[in-house]
Amino acid sequence: MNTARIAWIDPDAAHARRALGLLALSGQGWLALQVPHPQFGAAPARGWSAVVLCLAAQAGELPDWAGGDGGGPDALLLCVWPQQEGLAARALRAAARAGRRCDYLLRSASGDHVPELLQRLGALLQEPSVPGVAEPSDVRQQLACLQTALASMSQGIFQTGPDGRINVYNRRVLELLELPEALLARRPTLAELTQVQTRRGDYGQDFGLIDERARDYVRGGAAGAAPAVYRRHTLDGRTLEVRTQALPDGGLVRTFADVSDYVRVHAELQRSEARFRSLCDLSSDWYWEQDAEGRFTDIAGVAAHREAWLQALHGRTLSEAGAANMGESDWAAHREHLGARQPFRELELKRVSPGGEVSWIALSGEPVVSARGTLLGYRGVGRDISGRKRAEAEIERLAFYDALTGLPNRRLLLDRLQRSCAGLQRSRSHSALLFIDLDHFKNLNDNRGHDVGDRLLCMVARRLRQCVRASDTVARFGGDEFVVLVDELKGEPRLAREGAQRLARKIASALAQPFPLEGGYTHHTTCSMGLTLFSYPAQSADELLKQADFAMYQAKAAGRNALRLFDPGVLAQMRARTELETELRHGLARGELLLHYQPVVNAAGTITGAEALVRWQHPTRGLVAPGEFIALAEQTGLILPLGRWVLETACMQLATWAAQPAMQSLVVSVNVSARQFRQSEFANQVLAALRASGARPQALRLELTESLLLTDTEEMIAKMEQLRAQGVGFSLDDFGTGYSSLSYLKRLPLDQLKIDRGFVRDVLIDGNDAAIVRTILGLARSLDLQVVAEGVETASQLDFLRRHGCQAFQGYLFGRPAPAAMLELAMAPVPA
């Protein structure tokens, strides 16, 4: 029988493909070819057994050749949409008039009509015969193409006919099922093939290699209806996906696809997904994804399940969700970052719950970009960093706040002070620094214990805070010292100063209120305060603190419970003093000090001794007199090394003079400060200096001041006696200026009294001074002490003193203090 040739005209390529595919597999042996859709153009060429014309849904007309009386095909099958049934009727009428065969079928959107369409086509072809046409060579060619296509398919395929026999198959099915071609060439039925495979063990023990969906079907010898899709495994571990499509004639088409790779990759993916999920669940971190607009599309992880607010991020961007620590500029910076497709790390966001609870999260993310470079979104991890933030806050609290009072500590104060200084240029206002130190706080500690002291410090801190504005800083500087930094004091300097002083008074009165402490004990305290004001350009923070501290010390020095304003003049003096002290220290070390000697003469005018007087040969200031530095040396303690140096130098000079006949009988007086004399090792120092130099102790006279002997008199006397026993003499300096008591004067192992130059100066013009001088001379006589009058400058003074019995004199009348060489010159024997 000749092959029926079908021309298939169809604007819907998918519809045509499906119908022609089924037709090819139907085993009818027809040759169906899709011919170009002529729409309203020329009729298809003649020679077709039938023409199938499928109309597009929107078509409102039939082509002339289909709806008219002439030129139509011998057999025409229309596939029309329900709304086109009128067109089909017209074609039927035209075909009837022309004596041609025609039929139509309504098309459904689901495609269910296709099997019936093919049945109708079969029926149309069965109708009274149309003359057969010879198979043209191009049709054979088409057939060959089809065979080649089947052979080159990656899927295995076979088709059974209505009798259940396999009548079409390709090579791939032989490979996939490992079947010999001879078996299929025999056209076995599906049941026979299934038996062969069962016997070979292809399905495994108890059909275990067939998935459940098809196990009964295969076990039943493939007799019933096959599941549309199922999977089976081969003995060598491959996975085949089996799809079955029933054909209208009772046969079926079955395809086999090797999906092993897909299954493996899919399983791997699932394992990876499971691994990821379980890591997510174990980790406290959570995973998130955002779309290209930055909206959260996925949030996974334990925390994400637990925290409702995290879930609530879904569909929102970060900036929509908001964060308490992010301002508009922060969000803009973040958006810019995302716009540049940059990854971001540890973006810290603070959240305050409706209940006021604070929590922190940190997000890290990176862009997700498609293969074509389109931004798909971001993905990353997030974690709760509230614990770390709390720890950081605690560290900061410990680093910047005082543990006892909770006030900012010195470090934070310095920081705020620096900021305050930096802000002054902008604000053009004044700021003030108030240094507060409690008076006699140590007593409370000593008497009531440290704990009670601590309580007071805490209460003081509270009161101070209550006295200032929230913007001011109250810091604990250390111990019982507090500092208040007040910013933005408006107005001219005078008003600012008055404002700060008012605050200081307010603080003083707040601290003067009784402090109720433990056990009903009420403590009263006062404080000393130093205040400094500053404006642009301000000194350094350190300098300002020093100023306030300095002013506070002045308040202490003024008797406490006082406020002092920093005075730069006083500080300048202090600085000069400090500078002098440093220089003196260096001067002493560098040998800049030297001794001058002022002669002491007897009534005959003969030099019998000399007073050693220290001078400082300063490299830039020149020769500095002791009045300028001895008091400072006393206050700073430098007097100790200085005094020792004087002693040792004088002893060495004595030793030198001992070798010079004109000088050897001289007695040298050395001034000894109270502090120096009170040293327990003083006597030993003197003896050591004598020993080291080889000077005679009898040639050394130590000059002491009255005040030195007022306290610890017994101890002093003992020390004097120890030295006196070795021959060292003692003179009481500036006699008459202090409160000399005759009772102890009598007991002191003295050799000499010195009449202060103050009395000598006015001895001729002031009756009182003259009386004092006479009294001293009388007293010395009665105590058997020598007397030296200091500061004798005129012959009249000398005359007065001589007349009243003074035997020794010192003063410009006889010689100024001068280097040892000058004294030697003065005493050198007059050449004969």
Ligand SMILES: Nc1nc2c(ncn2[C@@H]2O[C@H](COP(=O)(O)OP(=O)(O)OP(=O)(O)O)[C@@H](O)[C@H]2O)c(=O)[nH]1
């Ligand atoms: N209870 C307590 N005492 C402290 C603390 N820190 C320092 N102190 C003590 O506070 C005292 C402060 O010394 P000063 O200010 O020189 O003593 P003061 O008795 O107040 O003397 P003036 O300030 O000269 O009136 C010292 O005795 C410290 O031992 C502390 O944290 N708690």
